[in-house]
Amino acid sequence: MRDLESEGGAPTGLVLPDADKLPGILLDLSVPHEDINDLVALRARLARDAEAMTLLGRCVTRFVRDMGEIGRAWEPPSFPESAGALGRFFHVYVFGAALPYVRAHHGERGIPEEVSRRTLADLGRQMAVHRRRCGTGGLLFPWWTALHFHGELFQLGRLQYQRARLGQRTGRAVAAAGHALGPGDPCLSLHIPDFSGPLSASACERSLALARAFFAEHYPEERYEIAVCDSWLLDPQLKHYLPADSNIIRFQDRFELAHQETTPDDGMPVGFVFGDPDLPVERLPRRSSVERAVADHLRSGGHGWFAL
Numbered sequence: 001m002r003d004l005e006s007e008g009g010a011p012t013g014l015v016l017p018d019a020d021k022l023p024g025i026l027l028d029l030s031v032p033h034e035d036i037n038d039l040v041a042l043r044a045r046l047a048r049d050a051e052a053m054t055l056l057g058r059c060v061t062r063f064v065r066d067m068g069e070i071g072r073a074w075e076p077p078s079f080p081e082s083a084g085a086l087g088r089f090f091h092v093y094v095f096g097a098a099l100p101y102v103r104a105h106h107g108e109r110g111i112p113e114e115v116s117r118r119t120l121a122d123l124g125r126q127m128a129v130h131r132r133r134c135g136t137g138g139l140l141f142p143w144w145t146a147l148h149f150h151g152e153l154f155q156l157g158r159l160q161y162q163r164a165r166l167g168q169r170t171g172r173a174v175a176a177a178g179h180a181l182g183p184g185d186p187c188l189s190l191h192i193p194d195f196s197g198p199l200s201a202s203a204c205e206r207s208l209a210l211a212r213a214f215f216a217e218h219y220p221e222e223r224y225e226i227a228v229c230d231s232w233l234l235d236p237q238l239k240h241y242l243p244a245d246s247n248i249i250r251f252q253d254r255f256e257l258a259h260q261e262t263t264p265d266d267g268m269p270v271g272f273v274f275g276d277p278d279l280p281v282e283r284l285p286r287r288s289s290v291e292r293a294v295a296d297h298l299r300s301g302g303h304g305w306f307a308l
Contacts, residue, residue: 014057016097019043025096028117030124035089035137042086046093052086059094064101068109068151070163076142088130088138095123095149102149109151109218119155122148125195156214157207158196162189163215163222170228173258179226179307186222188215190229199247204254226307229255236260 017025019040026036046052059074066072076094079087099120106116123145130140139145147153153162164187166174171183181187188211192199208227215224234252242249 014060014097015100016043016047016053016056016093022096025099026092028120029095029099030121031092032124032128032131032137034131035127038085038137039089039092042089043093045086046090052090056090056093056097060098060101063094063098063146063150066150067101067105070152070165073143073146073150073152076146085137088136091139091142091145092123092127094142095145098149102151105151111154111218115154115156115214119148119153119160122155122160122193125193129194153191154214155193156210158192158199158203159207159211160191160193161211161215161227162191163219163224164189164228166226166228170258173256174226177256181226185226186224187226187228188224190227192231192233199251201247201250204251228258 022040022043023036026039031039046056055077059077063074076091079090081087083090102120103116123139126141126145127137127139130136130138133140147162148155152164153160166181166183166185166187168183170187171181171185175182197203211227215222233248234255234257236252236257238252239249
C-alpha cells in the first residue's frame with residue numbers, strides 16, 4: 001500500500017494474476033464457477049490491450065492509495081454496453097490485482113483470515129446477483145464491492161458492518177435520545193447479505209457479539225457505540241403483513257426509527273426479495289410470507305439505529 005508511484009501511475013510491481021493462478025484466486029473469492037473460464041480467457045485480451053492495462057493500473061493505484069479510510073473508496077469507471085464482457089468483468093480484474101494490497105492491509109490490522117476470506121467472498125455473491133438479474137456474467141455494483149476490498153466493510157456472521165459516520169437526521173435522533181453522539185460521529189452501518197439463510201434472531205445476536213469484539217480489537221481508536229440500518233426491512237407497515245415473531249419483525253424491533261423515506265422506491269424491495277427490480281407487480285410470486293407481504297404492499301424504506 002505504501003509502495004506507489006506518482007499520482008496516475010500504477011503500484012510498483014502491479015501484477016495481473018496469470019492464467020494458471022487466476023482460477024484459484026477467483027475460487028477463493030467465491031466467483032461463480034460458470035464465470036471462471038470467461039475471466040481466464042478475457043485475461044489474455046486484457047493483457048494485450050495497453051490502454052486497458054494503463055486504466056487497470058490507475059484504478060488499482062487509486063483504490064489502494066487511501067486503503068482503510070472511511071469514505072475514500074475508489075469510484076469505479078463505467079463502461080458502455082458496447083464494451084461487452086470485458087467491460088462487465090473489468091472491475092473483477094481490478095479487485096484481483098489489488099488483492100495483495102488488501103491482504104497486506106488486513107494483516108496490518110490483525111484481521112483474522114476467516115473474516116478476511118468471508119468478507120472478500122462478497123465479490124462472488126455480487127457476481128451471482130448480476131447473473132440472476134441480467135442473465136450474464138459481470139459485476140452489477142462494483143462501488144459496493146469496493147467497500148469490502150477497501151477495508152471499510154466486514155462480514156461478521158450473518159450481517160455485514162460498514163465503518164461509517166452518522167448522518168444529519170440519524171445523528172440528531174441519536175443525540176435527542178440522550179447519547180453523547182451526533183452527526184459526523186462514528187457508527188456501524190448494518191447490511192444484510194443475500195444468499196445467507198434466514199435472518200434469525202440467534203444469528204443476529206451472534207453477529208452483533210462478533211462485531212462488538214472485532215471492532216474493539218482491530219479498530220480500538222474508533223469507538224462504535226451506535227449501529228444504523230437504512231433498509232426497506234425497517235418499514236413499520238410490514239407489521240400489518242407479518243407475524244410479530246417473524247425474523248423481519250424481530251429484526252425491526254431492535255431499532256429506533258429515525259426517519260422514513262417519503263418517496264416510494266418499489267424497485268428496492270422487489271429487487272432484494274425477488275431478484276429483479278423490474279418485475280411487474282402482477283408477476284410477483286407469493287411463495288413465502290415475505291414475498292406475499294411485498295407483493296401485497298409495495299413500500300418505501302426506513303432508517304433506524306440502536307445502541308451497541
